[in-house]
Amino acid sequence: MSTRWIIHIPAAANVQQVLGAATQRLGVPVRVVRPLLQPNSWLVQLDSLPVLSTLATQPAVSALLNAIPGVGFASPDIEFKPVAIAPPDDPLYGSNQADYMGNGTYAGMNMPAVWEQTRGSASKIIAVLDTGVLFDHPELRGRLLRGYDFVSQVTPPTGTPETAPVAASGSNDGNGRDPDASDPGDAPPPGFVCSDGSTTSSFHGTAVASVAVAQANNSAFLAGMDWNAKVLPVRISGRCGTATTSDIVDGMYWATGSGRVDPAIGVNPNPANVINLSFATSATLGSNCTDAGTAAVRLAISDARARGVAVVIAAGNNNGGPVEFPASCPGVIAAGAVQSNGALASYSAQGTTTNALTLMAPGDAKGQFVAAYNPGILGGGHNGAPDPTKNGAALFAGTSFAAPMLSAVVTLIESAAPSLSVDQIINVLKTSALPYPSGASCSAGNLFGVGGCSCGSNSCGAGIVNPLQALNQARALAGLPVANVPQSRVVSGDSTTLDAGISSSASGSNTGLTYQWTQVYGNPTTLVGTVSPILQVTAGLTNNLAEYQLQVTDSNGNQVGESTVRVLSAGVDERNFTPSGQSAPVVTQPAQSSGSATTVSTADGASSGGSGGGGGGGGLAPLGLMGLFALLRFYRRGGRAL
The missing domain is CATH 2.60.40.10 (Immunoglobulins)
Known part of the structure; x- marks a missing residue:
């Protein structure tokens, strides 16, 4: 109980009279410590606590003091503690997520100050169009929706023996489209190699999703950017990390709850606020998103934007080349990658004055990102299929992982300023961005040749994402209070x-x-x-x-x-939970598709640990496990994935 109180006495001449009455009624001396700058208010000290049992609680003392004639109010002199968010207890946060902290690096995002204002909302949904997710990974538990598998071309399940020739793309789960968005692995069959040289699985979608929403404060692995937003997994990529235009377009329309309704698929009951696509192609048809070859994706992006959905797409990993398709399309938030010092990550697309990036997001030193992963594929017998006992984390590189950072910043802003339009949010992101540092010149690179080059607003877009300043600007525009709930959680x-x-x-x-x-x-x-x-x-x-x-x-x-x-x-499967008294959704199995589609992209940002089937961007090193092997694998593949 407080021994110091603030007493407001409107008639100053009555101060001593009031203090005398307080001393008499409490049975302990009450003296003035000092007058406050607030007119007619004094800080007073009780020399000891009252001995009467009827005055043993703070409410009882408050009632007595406020009942004294002449007292305007009496309030305990409460001790306040800082409301700063404590650093997450996830063990890789401090060592491998330095750019989340305000630690003096130029591109540091000061996320603890953002979390003091908002930790996001579970009403916000990021659709991750990718390889699917590992539903049992502890970093994604409590953050997932059912999703859908849109990979239409059918290949046998991962691990099923096949003979040449084998399809370089397709489902890898033994069927076509279905309501199971889990990732079976995207490795080729035993004895075969993907066109990028990989033979194992990337689990790219899990890695991408975790950068945005990994469970914080679960004493495991890493912390995500948004501590509450949910992920809607939309599987558009199967074997060898390849996706097709038709599957991507269908996935976009379903994710937004728009377009034609296929009775066999149904309407998405959880429309997304943000679409995240960490895929790209450098094919000539997509160089500027203006010719006929890009029209389907361009229209899908336009229609998503018309429904108020932000579309974030990885800019590409072409070592400083132009922004790749579909990040080059109008209305997109194109995500590039920088190092902690603000220099362009050597693998990142750079953009030009006419086709610039929207924003850059920081990886840690040399553009590495830590993300969830399943290294079970490194053992014998898995052939790229996940091993639930080996869910973990790894270091990655690529603009694939810059994109979900920006997606999470969008949902954080939307949770704090829901009245803003997507255009307003994009403008806030641009105007609040950090300028590129003039002194960040090309670096010599490290042992494995990962260097970086400087950027300017004419060559790399608006700048480096600045989540705290963007949030402050958005809150000023919206003018609303913020309900800052704690992070979503799994309980036992x-x-x-x-x-x-x-x-x-x-x-x-x-x-x-x-x-x-x-x-x-x-x-x-x-x-x-x-x-x-x-x-x-x-x-x-x-x-x-x-x-x-x-x-x-x-x-x-x-x-x-x-x-x-x-x-x-802890014991509930998010994919199948239905509250009692409600009917489970009726899902029918669509007819299998045997048609071909134009290949648009390869996964951008394969995981470390073989960076397999998931396509480019390349993993750098599983944390504490076969790092050099992963690095050699990544560079042998030329760093195509984002």
């Missing part, structure tokens, strides 16, 4: 506590706010504190997947901000 028990006490008004203050928690998904749970910043879920989480929405109302104009947090019971 039947209860949890959700603390949103660092929510803030439009002006940044955490005073004058009112709170309202509501459960918006899952089987009913028992709640305590629904009108306070701290919600206690006291029962009902076992075998449940629940989401809770917080509305924060600002006293200024009764403006409202809201955010949502997801809580997943």
Whole structure:
């Protein structure tokens, strides 16, 4: 209980009279420490705590002091602690995610200051168009939606013996399109090699998704940028990391909940806020996204934008060449990669004055990114299929991983400033970007030849993403309070506590706010504190997947901000959970497609550990496991993947 109090006495002449009454009623001396700058307010000190049992609590002392004639109000002199977000306890955060911190590097993003304002919302969805995901990876648990597999060309399951010739692309899961967006691996069959030289799986979609949303504070691996946004896995890439125009276009329309409805597929019940595509091609037809060969993808991007969906696409890994298709299309947020010092990562597309990048995102030293991975393929007998016992993390390189950083910055801004349009958000991202440092010249590179070159606004787009400044600008435009909920989580028990006490008004203050928690998904749970910043879920989480929405109302104009947090019971499969009393979605198996499609892209940013089938960009090194092998594999493939 506080021994110091702030007492407001409107009639200054009554100060000694009030203090005398307080001393008499409390039974302990009460003296003035000093007058405050607030007119007619004094800081007073109780020399000791009251001995009467009826005055043993702070509310009891407050009631007594406020009842003294002449007292305007009496408030305890509360001790406040910093509201800064503690560094995530994920072991690779400090060592391999230095660019997330405000640590003095030029391109550092100061994400802890961003998380103090918003940790995102589970109502925001990033559609990751990629190889699918590993649903059991601990970095993605609690953050996934069911998704869909749009790979239409059929090849046998991974590991099934095949004889020459074999398809260089296709499903690798033994069927065509279906509602299972899990990644079976994209390796070729035993004895065969992909055109990029790889023989093992990339699990590229899992790596990309984890950069955006990896579970923070789970004492494992890494921390993502957005601690609440969900991932909608849209599988458009199969064997050897190859995707086709037709599958990409269908995946885009389904992800946005627009376009023609195929009864066999159905309508996506979870339309995306952001589409992330870490694929590209350097084919001539796509050099500027203006000729007939690019029309289908160009229209899909345009229609997504018309529905208010941001489209983030990796710019390409062509060692300083022009932005590749489809990142070269109008309306796209084209993502390039820089090093910590602000110099262009040597593999990144650079852009020109007429076809510039939108933004660059930093990898750590020499453009490496840490991301989720499954190194089980490095053991015998897996042939590129995932081993659930070996989910881990690895170092990667490529603009594939710059893209999900920008996607997550978009969802963070949308959670804090939902009234802004995509065009407004893109403008905020550009105007807040860090300029390229004039002193960042080409570097000599490291042992493995990964160098970097300087950029300017005429050659590399608007600059380097600056999440904190972008968020501040967006909040100023929106003028709304922010409901800053804690990160989504996986729990093993039947209860949890959700603390949103660092929510803030439009002006940044955490005073004058009112709170309202509501459960918006899952089987009913028992709640305590629904009108306070701290919600206690006291029962009902076992075998449940629940989401809770917080509305924060600002006293200024009764403006409202809201955010949502997801809580997943450890034993629940996110793909198949349906709340009791609701019907599970009816899914029919589409007819298999035997038609061919124009190959548009290869996966950009293969994982370390063989950087297989997932295409370019190339992994640099599994953390603590066969790093040199992965590096040699990456450079033998020429770094094509993003």
